[in-house]
Amino acid sequence: MLKVEKLDAWYDTSHVVQGLSFEVRTGEIVTLMGRNGAGKTTTLKTLMGLISRPGGSVTFDGQEILTQPAHKRYHLGLAYVPEDRRIVPGLTVRENLRLGLIAGKDVKHEATRIEEIAKTFPRLAERMDQEGTSMSGGEQQMLAIARAMMSKPRMILLDEPSEGIMPVLVDEMFELFARMKSEGTTILLVEQNVERALNVSDRAYILDQGQIVHEGDARALLADKDIQDKYCAV
Ligand SMILES: Nc1ncnc2c1ncn2[C@@H]1O[C@H](COP(=O)(O)OP(=O)(O)OP(=O)(O)O)[C@@H](O)[C@H]1O
Numbered sequence: 728m729l730k731v732e733k734l735d736a737w738y739d740t741s742h743v744v745q746g747l748s749f750e751v752r753t754g755e756i757v758t759l760m761g762r763n764g765a766g767k768t769t770t771l772k773t774l775m776g777l778i779s780r781p782g783g784s785v786t787f788d789g790q791e792i793l794t795q796p797a798h799k800r801y802h803l804g805l806a807y808v809p810e811d812r813r814i815v816p817g818l819t820v821r822e823n824l825r826l827g828l829i830a831g832k833d834v835k836h837e838a839t840r841i842e843e844i845a846k847t848f849p850r851l852a853e854r855m856d857q858e859g860t861s862m863s864g865g866e867q868q869m870l871a872i873a874r875a876m877m878s879k880p881r882m883i884l885l886d887e888p889s890e891g892i893m894p895v896l897v898d899e900m901f902e903l904f905a906r907m908k909s910e911g912t913t914i915l916l917v918e919q920n921v922e923r924a925l926n927v928s929d930r931a932y933i934l935d936q937g938q939i940v941h942e943g944d945a946r947a948l949l950a951d952k953d954i955q956d957k958y959c960a961v
Pocket residue numbers: 738741743761762763764765766767768769770
C-alpha cells in the first residue's frame with residue numbers, strides 16, 4: 728500500500744532521514760521505533776508532505792506522492808495525527824470533528840459520519856458539545872484520532888499517540904488501534920511504548936540516526952530484548 732524507497736529529508740544542512748526504505752502493506756499495523764531524535768517524526772512529516780525538498784520515492788497504491796502537495800495526499804486516503812494533536816481552542820468536540828472532513832468530498836455525509844465516529848469513540852460521544860481543549864490529554868488524543876478518521880482514510884499515520892496519557896486511556900487506545908485494523912484501516916505507528924506497540928503490530932522497523940537498522944516481525948522483536956535495549960531504550 729505504502730512503499731518508501733531511499734527517502735531523504737534535511738533540516739537546512741542536517742541530513743536527518745537518510746535513505747529509508749520500508750513498506751506498509753494493506754491491512755497491517757507497522758511500528759517505527761527508535762530513540763528520541765532517531766528521525767521518526769520527520770519521516771512521518773515527510774510522508775505527509777510537510778518537509779520541503781525530500782529525496783527518494785514514496786508510492787501510495789502505486790502512485791508517486793512525494794511530489795504531491797499535502798492536501799492531495801489526504802484526498803488519496805492518507806491521514807495523519809501529529810504528536811501535538813492540534814485540537815482547536817474554542818471549538819467543541821463536534822466542531823473539531825467537522826474539521827476532519829475533506830471539503831467537497833464528504834461534507835454532505837457529516838451527520839452520519841459523526842454518528843459512526845461516536846460509536847467507535849464512546850468517550851467523545853458523551854462530550855460532543857464540550858470544548859475540545861477542556862478534555863484530558865488522553866481524550867484530546869482520542870479526538871485527534873477521531874478527527875483524522877472522519878474522512879475514512881485507508882491509512883493513518885500516528886505519532887506517539889500514547890505519550891503523556893494516563894494508563895487506562897492507553898489501554899483503550901491500543902484496543903482502538905486493533906479495532907481500526909479489523910475494520911480495514913492500515914496503520915503506521917510511531918511509538919516509544921515499545922511493548923504496547925509491538926503487541927498490536929504485525930511488523931516493525933527500528934530507526935537509528937536516520938537509518939533503518941533492523942526490521943522484523945513484531946512478535947520476534949517483542950522477544951528480542953537485546954535489540955530493544957540497544958536501539959529503543961530511552
Ligand atoms: N524543525 C527542526 N529543525 C531542525 N532540526 C530538527 C527539527 N525537528 C527535528 N530536528 C532534528 O532532527 C532529528 C530527528 O528528529 P525527529 O523529531 O524526527 O526524531 P524522533 O525520532 O521523532 O524523536 P522524538 O521521539 O524525540 O520525537 C533530531 O536530531 C532533531 O533534533
